[in-house]
Amino acid sequence: MKVKKSLTLALAGTMLFSGLLAGCGSNNNTNAAKETNNSAAAGNSAGSTSELKPYELKMYLIGGPQKDLDLVLKEVNKYTQEKINATLNITMFDWGDYDKKMQVITASGEPYDIAFTSSWTNDFRRNAANGTFLGLNDLLDKYGKETKEVLDPRFLEGTKIKGEIYGVPVNKELGQQWVWRFNKKYVDKYNMDISNIRTLDDLEPLLKTIKENEPADITPLAVPKGFKPFMPFDYVLGDELPIGVYMDSTDGKVVNILETPELATSLDTMRRLYTAGYLRPDVATLEGIDNIKTGKWFADREITQPYAEKGWSRSAGYEIVTSPMHEPYVYTQSAAGSMHAISVTSGDPERAMMFLNLLNTDKYLRNLLNYGIEGTHYKKISENVIEDLPAMQDSYAMPGFTLGNMLLTYLHADDPADKWDAFKKFNDSSKEAPTFGFAFDPTPVKTEVAAINNVTKEFMPALYTGSVDPKTYLPKATKKFKEAGLEKVIAEVQKQLDEWNQTKK
Amino acid sequence: MSAFFKSLNKDKVLWFMVLPGTIWFLIFCYLPMFGTIIAFKDFKIHRDGFFASVLNSKWVGLENFNFLFSTEDAYIITRNTILYNVALISLGLVLAVGIAITLNELVNKRMAKVYQTAMFMPYFLSWVIISFFTFSFLSVDKGILNQVIVYFGGDPVSWYGDTRFWPYILIFMGIWKSIGYSSVVYLAAIAGIDKSYYEAAMIDGASKWQQIKFITLPLLKPLMVTLTILAIGGIFRSDFGLFYQIPRDSGVLYSVTNVIDTYIYRSMSTTGNLGMSTAAGLYQSIVGFIMVIVTNSIVKKISKENAIF
Amino acid sequence: MEVFKRKPKEVDNNAITPFWNVVLNIVIGVFAFTCVFPFLFVIAISFTDEKVLALNGFSLIPEKFSMAAYQFIFNTGDQLFRSFGVTLLVTVLGTLISLFLITTYAYVLSRRSFRYRNFFSFFAFFTMLFSGGMVPNYIVATQFLHLYNTIWALILPIAMNAFFILVMRTFFQTSVPDALIEAAKIDGSGEFRTFLQIVLPISLPGIATIGLFCTLGYWNDWFNALLYIDDASLVPLQAMLMRIQNNMEFVIQNSMQMGSSFEIAATLPTETVRMAMVVLATLPIALAYPFFQKYFVKGLTVGSLKE
Secondary structure (H helix, E strand, C coil), rough: HHHHHHHHHHHHHHHHHHHHHHHHHHHHHHHHHHHHHHHHHHHHHHCCCHCCCEEEEEEEEECCCCCCHHHHHHHHHHHHHHHHCCCEEEECHHHHHHHHHHHHHHHHHCCCCEEEEEECCCHHHHHHHCCCEEECCCHHHHCCCCCCHHHCCHHHCCCEECCCEHHHHHHCCCCCCCCEEEEHHHHHHCCCCCCCCHHHHHHHHHHHHHHHHHCCCEEEEEECCCCCCCCEEECCCCCCCCEEECCCCCCCCEEEHCCCHHHHHHHHHHHHHHHHHCCCHHHHCCCCCCCCHCEEEEEEEEEEECHHHHHHHHHHHCCEEECCCCCCCECHHHCCEEEEEEECCCCCHHHHHHHHHHHCCCHHHHHHHHHCCCCCCCEEECEEEEEECHHHHHHHHCHHHCCCHHCCCEEECCCCCCHHHHHHHHHHHEEECCCCCCCCHHHHHHHHHHHHHHHHHHCCCCCCCCCCCHHHHHHHHHHHHHHHEEEEEEEHHHHHHHHHHHHHH | CHHHHHHHCCHHHHHHHHHHHHHHHHHHHHHHHHHHHHHHHEEECCCCHHHHHHHEEEEEECHHHHHCCCCCCHHHHHHHHHHHHHHHHHHHHHHHHHHHHHHCCCCHHHHHHHHHHHHHHHHHHCHHHHHHHHHHHCCCCCCHHHHHHCCCCCCCCCCCCCCCCCHHHHHHHHHHHHHHHHHHHHHHHHHHCCCCHHHHHCCCCCCCHHHHHHHHHHHHHHHHHHHHHHHHCCCCCCHHHHHHHHCCCHHHHHHCCCCCCHHHHHHHHHHHHHHHHHHHHHHHHHHHHHHHHHHHHHHHHHHHHHHCC | CCCCCCCCCCCCCCCCCCHHHHHHHHHHHHHHHHHHHHHHHHHHCCCCHHHHHHHCCCCCCCCCCCCCCHHHHHHHHHHHHHEEEEEEEHHHHHHHHHHHHHHHHHHHHHHCCCCCCHHHHHHHHHHHHHHCCHHHHHHHHHHHHCCCCHHHHHHHCCCHHHHHHHHHHHHHHHHHEEEEHHHHHHHHCCCCHHHHHHHHHHHHHHHHEEEEEEEHHHCCHHHHHHHCCHHHCCHHHHHHHHHHHHHHHHHHHHHHHHHHHHHHHHHCCCHHHHHHHHHHHHHHHHEEEEEEEEHHHHHCCCCCCCC
16 A cells, blocks of 8 residues: 555656656747747848848758768858858758658657658658648748749649648659569570560560570569559559559549459469469568679569669669550659658748758759769769769768759769750650549548558568469458458548549639 | 655665666656657647647547557457467576576586577577578578478478468577577576585485475576566567568468567558557557556565565 | 696586586587577678679678678778777766666665665566657657767666666575675664675676676667767767668668669668678677676675675
């Protein structure tokens, strides 16, 4: 009994203690916010840049922290101070850490201004749903006009959530297109014509040739467990979950992909390919595959961009050729491959937008941030072409596609001169997927989504790679998905999709 | 209340000694515990910082806990977690004590030291790296195990596709990695036992086995009880790497490899909801807590000395 | 004439029979070998040429010897040495601080005369099960204590551990008989002096154990660095390793969404470097292990009850 009494006393004490400190903590925050609010308001009413108060923008970017970051930032700040009286304080988190660190930073309410976001890290939809990011429609109209003009409008459409834009997209390849990649060595050896290889059926005879004529360690179809046969669906919740809309759909109906004939035939085909030995026997357990390194492969698949083969061949050390699987499409997530968002805790959102506008339209600034200082990190061969100096690899190798409008960046000697034009053409030729621009909010069915995530991981990799017999496993999967509440999720998706379609009209 | 002040006065040195640790616990453990309230809220970010976010988020009661119970998986993961833990705790205890005693009895002390250092090594490897090695054993085409089987005329087994063997594989790997670490505690305890007890027993004609049974084991009992009760507190938790990396996240094996921690991880992979993950952690904590209270009370009735509190 | 002087072999009358000795040696020996075996591979792989490794898989003897992995690591220059230094400092300092906090707290728990020992036991134990989670801990450490980018962020958050405390308490209770403490009290020794001069020396095996565990805990910790450190001069060794490993896995798993990422994949270190890092991070601590080990040898502590 004594223990109980002292226990309750202690717990009460701790609660009180926590509450007090909590009070202190939040007070600090609100005061700071109020102050910066005032100064921002003052800056706003002034209008002209000469009257802008100096402000330091805190920015989080992804990528390995670079040794010369401070050096380059000094130059950057000289420039930005001139233009918008703002200086930059950039912190970089490495690829594997970025998501976790941003989660902790945003949840703990630390103030910052700009952060890199996308569909594959620091997920912009999750953040928008949580209220982390500011809606940017007004800011873009007021201070980001030039950026808007440069961007293919579909970039902005695709990243709208309930009509509000939450991230400034980076101008780069917009369309997403899967291609079959081939190890040219074997293509030439057997005189294969790969110009029309689109489907798995097209591919099959080629795989057979390799399997029959090459030693066992040459993998005909070198794919890891994430492989999915191409099917004409627009996946609404990511291509793992079997919820989609037909690409050519006119009625916007959301289907359970497990029940479609396309899935059944794809699975049968994959099973056939697997049992014939065209894939690695342990494919369902392969997280990644090192075929490029060993060169012991014939075909695999990858997402492409204009002139991608050159990059792939260059890093592999041997030639790789491709054949497209389908026409390029614009999905919501392809528009969200790389964006910058402004935090709700930002002290001066207008300044943040001004900076982003500058970054996406000013050639000098954009290249400074990307490639570093001329003469130190690179040297110019001509107006638009540069050559990397060793210092770049050592001290300032930045992931270009995360930094802003790609089309402004300098080219390298082995890039085709029309690289950015090719990008533009590629983007223009991309068709919009039916749910392009639609962002599903999973909160009403979060329990079911969590459950079907588990079922997906249990069945889909094995099924998609043909590792198990669909005749026995597909019914099992279907049943388990049903139990997990797949129907409920589909109904909710349909509901939200219909609402969104209404607003489009 | 007066008892409290009396104690303060009488044991003032003790109170001083317990103070630094207590302060640490208050700051680093009890203070952050306010965060568990997120488990009951639909957490949304507010511009004024964390506390504003918590206060302004909607109260949703037990909704965040639903995903743990909503499907038949709930039974599977719970069953798996409990069974694996029971096996690991009991086997771990027997083997750790057994190895500690054995190492002490080996005649060549230098070899004993070498063995002991060797057994500690797996602790330093991460499950990711260990999974490379298990893969090189169990891979269906190039794995060593299958090569041996084929050599002796058998058919290769699809290890990552067959659920039958995995409970044994996982329990073995779990023990293999931790036994060096766990036996150290018992080794140290045995080292502290007065040698004269054994000498006296030997003079009385006791056999080795009797010495172990009547001297070593009883003297190790407090430690065994303490460690076991503490282990029971983790009954709903698992070593994530063991159950995720070693089976290489092979879906076909889920019915025997999915435990609560892996289920939570996989559920969060597309939603990442702070409220739900906090709720899951809270659920595991509460169950473990109840188990310990129950176990502790039982132990208290049998031998008051060995209870934790 | 040189006579080989050999110390007469001590005859242990209480030893186990030779038969059992051999059997147990074999059993334990085999098991110990399986524990070391993967390490041999790790070392072998770290000295293997990358391409050959990808082609032929793991093999115990490097098919093509190569120092490339180590060269890659040492090319990072002073980062490696700095990280090593940070880890060393944190480990030593942290272990000392931990041992102080743990032994004092555990000693109080072990004193049966202390009225509130059960309360404090529960107080400590409760923290083993319940935790606020990553975010509240982060807030306390950064917003209240301002530990971000300081060495204390690597030491303080894991300085105490209820598990260690309870084990230590058990050690105190079993190795130090009450009679001894009463005797000391009668002799006029205060609690703290008793603690320092009587209890601690007797409990050396226990302290060595907990000291070892603390050392390992600090040495292996990368999580706190992930959360609280982004200043390159304060990144500890394991964190550096983990960072690289996480990056590799992340890029592999997400490469399709990242699109233009093939440039990045080329700069990431490879399997051999990964293994080399394991070797570098583990070897020092494995070498330090015998230092603790000598305390586990039976009979090292002097029987204390005799007077």
